[in-house]
Amino acid sequence: MRKIKILAISTSGLARKEGISTVMLDNFSRFDKSTFDLHVVAAGVYCHELLQEFENVGVSIKCLPSRKASLLLYVKSLITLFKKEKYDALYIHGSSAIMSIELLIAKVCGCKTRVVHSHNTTCDHKKADKLLRPFFYNLYTDAIACGEEAGKWLYRGRPFFLLKNGRDVNKYRYNEEVRCETRKKLGVYEDELLIGHVGNFNKQKNQKFALEIFTELLKKNNKAKLYLMGSGILLDKTKKLAVEMGLKDKVTFTGSIGNVNEMLQAMDVMILPSLHEGLPLVTIEWQIAALPSVVSDVVTSECAYSDLVTFLPLDNAITWADKIVEVVKLNRSLIAEKQVELTKTAGYDINQNAMELQRFFKDRCKG
Incomplete structure (x- = not known):
């Protein structure tokens, strides 16, 4: 049976262990590796210890140029990666419509399931976010949020799946x-x-x-x-x-x-x-x-x-x-x-959350 291949990206990067990278690591460590083939992007500067933690739980690391320092090189490398690996799903984490960059690349490269996960109630680059919103809403296929307010902020009345940030x-x-x-x-x-x-x-x-x-x-x-x-x-x-x-x-x-x-x-x-x-x-x-x-x-x-x-x-x-x-x-x-x-x-048990997320991707990527 072919595994479901997922590429996960955090727009805040993997330079240190923080909220988003912790959520990704904790969920992926509980995924059934006989069903899922999980890859995570490390763009630019990254924390070696954090990458080792991902690898220890069976997640493959894909090192790319820095998104901030060289957007063009990052885009070229990401396109090459999508064409080579033929991912079933993109799973991108962030808090703004700037994620449109990765979503567009995934769509052009034939990735049919493009999942966005909202983690905040505001963002640092509001002008770029506002400019990209119309494109953003047409590029993702599925929306997830860590809470109701984070969902309202990014999706503006559009439907989303609530997945709480559980802990052990x-x-x-x-x-x-x-x-x-x-x-x-x-x-x-x-x-x-x-x-x-x-x-x-x-x-x-x-x-x-x-x-x-x-x-x-x-x-x-x-x-x-x-x-x-x-x-x-x-x-x-x-x-x-x-x-x-x-x-x-x-x-x-x-x-x-x-x-x-x-x-x-x-x-x-x-x-x-x-x-x-x-x-x-x-x-x-x-x-x-x-x-x-x-x-x-x-x-x-x-x-x-x-x-x-x-x-x-x-x-x-x-x-x-x-x-x-x-x-x-x-x-x-x-x-x-x-x-x-x-x-x-209250729904903050990480074991239950990881099971929900696996069911989510199985359903979206079936066939």
Whole structure:
């Protein structure tokens, strides 16, 4: 039996492990490789460790020139790839109509199933997005969105398939032993309050405001510590700002780490002061881990399937600090199993999501 051959592309690239690449990896790792032949594009700069993770789960990597640095070379290489491999489906992830480039190539090369997956509620290049919208709507055959708002943003009233960004509930569920072990490794005392944030260092994630919130929190609890997990173009600038604000000994920059699930056990509360988001994966992980969180009110309310998430506007750091003090009074052990069940009921179990996605492609590519 011939396998269904799929080419997956993330318009945000594979330079680091972030939301979209994590969703792709987690879903594809659960695909039946006797039924599917999965390929992923790595255009331009890429993370070797991330590519190795894809290969370890049976996904083939196709390295192409950078989309941003040399669009013409990228287009030529992608055309060559489609003609050689004769894909049954293109599965492209992004947040704007700029995906029309890949969709047009796939259509011209005879790829009949062209699936778009929306991951955000806005985009960085609004002029290009607006210009390409009329073409975009005529180039894809199927639409997927991680949430209702992300679907409304990209498809503008057109039908789409809702596929939630599930997580591995066994990996993130709260574990008291792991909490104690991780805090011991971090060298923190039992009475210290640990605030966490996970995200790439860029304008969207708004780590500058996170530092402002933490400054106000220290006035209420001088035993608090802030852990900023992730990397990105604004990492060095944010480190410098922390020093200027007198927070050098209170803020830890972990960089990109592979044990975020363990770090979540050690934290007491999480913050997400983003300027915009689709449906953030991290909020799902935090709820599975029975962690209270304070999130900016521009983030879609769809991400909250339990009462552990509090939404606040980005206008007052003092309000955020007050809320952190309020929500942190929680016995996580008592609600650990409840949070796992809530996650499954809400549709955020990655095993179930991967099964749905496989059925989707089997149906679209049959024959």
